[in-house]
Amino acid sequence: MGFPGTWMTESESMVYRVVPKCACSTIGQIMYFSDHGAFFDGDIHDATAGLHKWAREDSQPAIRANVKTRSAYAFTCVRNPYSRILSSFFDKICGIQRNGKRYRGNLVPLLIQKYGIEVGGPDGQEAFDQIRSFRRFLLFARDTIRWRRPMEPDIHWSAMSGHISTFIVNGGRYDKIFWTESFNDGMAEVLGATDTPQPVDLATIPRFNESEGHGPKRLHPVEDYFDDLSMHLMKEIYWRDFQLFKYDFGNPANKMPIGEIDLDEVHAKLGD
Incomplete structure (x- = not known):
């Protein structure tokens, strides 16, 4: 059983399944800050300490145990395809x-x-x-x-549903999936449901867009x-992404979702 692309705070307050190009740099920095009261100095993807990552062999037992018992709040974030x-x-x-x-x-x-x-x-x-x-x-x-x-x-550029499904197939369950397009609302719900060692004021958190300017x-x-x-x-x-995460396929000009994400539907359809 593996959980590729999964990050967890060292305090085990929250577990996050990374989806590339969906605010993952900002989310990782918020997780790091919620444990340490400071941001990682550099691109959070390069951090080899201060945040559990499945790619770190020494982090795998802690992540596996936590996901198996579902003791931490588990979430991910999606974006208009x-x-x-x-x-x-x-x-x-x-x-x-x-x-x-x-x-x-x-x-x-x-x-x-x-x-x-x-x-x-x-x-x-x-x-x-x-x-x-x-x-x-x-x-x-x-x-x-x-x-x-x-x-x-x-x-x-592989489908978000493919990334998100690995967590489900291997025994995890998401408590929240939110949209990049309403990031503050979604992240506030995650933080409100978790007990973090350090308080996080979302209003003062910068956006860590590590790809900007590339x-x-x-x-x-x-x-x-x-x-x-x-x-x-x-x-x-990307049809499954549009359907599961409620984005408007017919109108590329509309970046906002047109319905609510049904977590039961996501787990049923991606857990095969």
Whole structure:
């Protein structure tokens, strides 16, 4: 039994299943702060102490025991699939990563060669047709998810329901799933249900957008990137995300959810 992508405070007050591109940097820093009264100095994804992570072998027994007994408040956070995939494109494909290199080495050259995309030159700052390149990237994302070629799907664009299901399938149960689009309300509910060693004032917490500035600025409204074919591809790969997390598939311009998340439905459909 494993819980990949799961973080837990050292005080075991809360357990969080990370979903990439869904405010995970901010959530991780809040968890760290709630134990230590200070933020981690750097990208929370790089922290090797102060926060239990499944990727740390020494953290696994504590996480496994806690999830099995369901003694900590367990939660995760989701985001509109349209804006999430766009964020992945501008950050991971067009952007230079914090190590000064392109994401995943030869990934961008492969995309340029096989799918004809542009990324704004060597530093991602040159002008290029963002809409055309994004639509070609979306075709690539579909190919990786549907046929696992020309490579395995990446965590930043694989479906949220896939990330979230591993926690359920291996015996966990979520107490809360909230939306990035109403982050303060959702995080306040999590904090209100947990007893943290250090008080957290959400109003004063900065947003830790670690991907900001990696790539070119998005020049157009979200809906301009999605034509009929793009929406067909989105339905093919993210339909379950739209249904379970109550986002508006028919209107890419509407980033807000159109219903309430039904936790029983999520556990029933993702626990197979």
